[in-house]
Amino acid sequence: MAELETRELEYFVAVAEELHFGRAATRLAIAQPALSKAIRRLESRLGVKLLERSSRHVALTSAGEALLHHGRHALNAVSAAAEKARRAGDQHAHLRLVIKPGGDANLLSGILAAYAGRPDARQVDILFGGATDRADHVRDGRADVALLYLPFDDMTGLDHETLTVEGRVAILPPDHRLASRSEVTLADLAQETLPRWRGVRWTGAPEAVPGPEVTDAAEAMHMIRLGRTIAILPRSLAQPPHPDLVYRPVIDAPHSELVLAWAQDDRRRLVASFVSAAVDAAGAT
The missing domain is CATH 3.40.190.10 (Periplasmic binding protein-like II)
Structure with a gap:
């Protein structure tokens, strides 16, 4: 089967998420006819129909749903590879934590204090994500760790430690x-x-x-x-x-679980130290 190009995946994911060629073209800053042509070319190369189209409706086929799921992860992996390579060479990198506003079960202050007391502590930058995109921040390298809720968040490609369990x-x-x-x-x-x-x-x-x-x-x-x-x-x-x-x-x-998550392949001391401090702080509450 022909290999996919990153740009093709970006085009398809935009259409699949918007389910509208005009909005997807605007999002990608390309002309709509060029986008339509690119999707038809992709379907031809793969030998499957990805989208059902009519003059008023765009819907994913089963093949399109599969490509959307895996395509998102592939794009995240490409972005994360570049970002992690850059940060691996930065000996003074800050640790970036992404949370949902109000989504820390009142644990964050204690976690930050416990981490700040460690001799290897770095500055912690707090990023705010939406209800569903925080795991993607970690997968694509925008954040090092995230506070997530199970069973709601997608943990694909992530490891985690449970901080608290609640009703x-x-x-x-x-x-x-x-x-x-x-x-x-x-x-x-x-x-x-x-x-x-x-x-x-x-x-x-x-x-x-x-x-x-x-x-x-x-x-x-x-x-x-x-x-x-x-x-x-x-x-x-x-x-x-x-x-x-x-x-x-x-x-x-x-019950739901508030967890601290990080990328499965991330073995940096920066992350391990923060995870350890967070677990200690949560256990002390």
Whole structure:
């Protein structure tokens, strides 16, 4: 089979993520006809159809879904290789930690203090990522370590240490049928509508109905207030509580884990020292 070029993968991933040739062309800063031609050429070389097209609709085929999944990782690997090579030669590199705003379960201050007390400590740069892209920051070299939540984040290519394990809470509008309960179960939530988090595999309650797609907690809270959905989140991500919503523990929901993750092939002392400090600090809380 013909080898793929990085540029071809970039073109395809843009179209597959946007599901619109015009938006993908704008994102790539190329002409739409050239992009369409490049995708047709790629399909011809691979011998498979990647996209179903009509005048109003673009959808991925099963082959396209597979290429999107693996293509993202391939592009991340290429970017990470260059970045890691550069940083490996920098003896004064800062350590870069990517987090979701509010996504540290109140552990970050203790972790940073524990690391700062180590003789080999470096400056720590805090980067803020979105609800679903923090793992990619590590895979493509933009960050050295990330605070992630299991089972929500994609851990492909990453190692991790668990910092804390916590329960989940249901977030409900105040007029919801379950709002008067002190706690709820997964069975109570059967047939409820739960949001689909963009870029995250479905982690809703069994028998729940996939609802509107959201990209972050603010969007989810807005949809809950409108009565379009409810949500089940790790307890720490439900803080601080919104005054117009009701929070109830889901007593039999699988626990979530806050983990510190790094690239599987990253054996730098810089990273190992920070991981060790984080585990020590989390264990002391």
